[in-house]
Amino acid sequence: MISSDDFIPFAWTLVLGALGAIVAGTLGLPAPFLIGPALFVTIGSLSGRRLLVPLALRNACFVVVGMSMGAGVTPEVVTAAAAWPASFAMVIVISIVLLLSAQALLRRVFHYDRMTALLAACPGHLSYVLSLAADTRGDLASIGIIQSVRVLALTLLVPLIVELSGASGAGAVVLPQAMGLAPLVVLGVLAGVCGLIFLRLKVPAALLVGGMAVSILAHLSGLVTGTIPQWLQIPVYVLLGSMIGTRFSGVRLAELKTAFVAGLSVTVVVGLISAVTAAGIAHLLDVPLGAALIAFAPGGLETMAAMAVIMHADPAYVGTHHILRLLFLSVLMPFMLSRFRSL
Secondary structure: OOOHHHHHHHHHHHHHHHHHHHHHHHOOOOOHHHHHHHHHHHHHHHOOOOOOOOHHHHHHHHHHHHHHHHHOOOHHHHHHHHHOHHHHHHHHHHHHHHHHHHHHHHHHOOOOOHHHHHHHHOOOOHHHHHHHHOOOOOOHHHHHHHHHHHHHHHHHHHHHHHHHOOOOOOOOOOOOOEOOHHHHHHHHHHHHHHHHHHHHOOOOOHHHHHHHHHHHHHHHOOOOOOEOOHHHHHHHHHHHHHHHHHOOOOOOHHHHHHHHHHHHHHHHHHHHHHHHHHHHHHHHHOOOHHHHHHHHOOOOHHHHHHHHHHOOOOHHHHHHHHHHHHHHHHHHHHHHHHHHHOO
16 A cells, blocks of 8 residues: 555656656667656656655566566576576676776775775665665765666666667567466466565565566466566556666755766776676677676666566576576675675
8 A cells, every 4th residue: 555645756756657658668769668767757856856666566566577587488498598507607707896896996986985885886786785784884875876876877778788789689589479367367476475485585586586486487387378468567667667766766966976976987887897798608608699788787686687578688598697696696795794894
């Protein structure tokens, strides 16, 4: 349920998100249902208006994105995954490289303290990073802004880069027929239950992973066929894009200035490193460039997962890489924080 205090901010968020999607679609931008809402809601947030997406609705969106990803996992995809171990290993390596590179930039150029620089440099897992930051002496506001700028910038830029590079799969992939309403409801309920179980077990991105796991099992077993219907996918993407923009709600322009420049600088550095890595992996392993670019982009898991579906990139390849990165960061970050505390 949406409280009376949240109803108006949520209504404004929906209006701005829908308007952004329409404008981006009219302009022919790639991934318009993510890019448009993210940009318009960000502008609305920075203008001082309180905007939000209710937690329950946000969680439901994560489940649906997971289901969409799982629908793309076929027996043929599982067979092809035998060629991915080297790519998985590179995700671990590149996560460390991105973390250390961004941290050095924030320390030496922007003069953030060691703890703030480390947490702001973490290449993904925003909610987890902010929860860690709350227990440290790091600058929580700067960490949140730098991380949010990275997510927003990558959401806007990755589809454009994929499109301009000619790596988009649009038009080359024939999507299977959408599943019927009955299997969709049953799958959604089971996915939600699985996501809640994972949440209790403290699995990173639990709701998305739960939706993906149930959908994969259902599709591989042949119990369910088809994709998530467009009438459900499109509103979910609009809400996800809007959610990115709401992270700037309540941020004062005075505190935004330095952190915003720092966030853009970090995004440029980690984006270039990720793009070069993705190009190398695509060449060496014969992975489609579009899928590799999205898989190695250090953006938000939910957003990149949705982008993979929209851009017709291999959702299994993209999803497993981002999940692996989050699992690795979940172990690495507490270790790094404890090491820094002891210095």
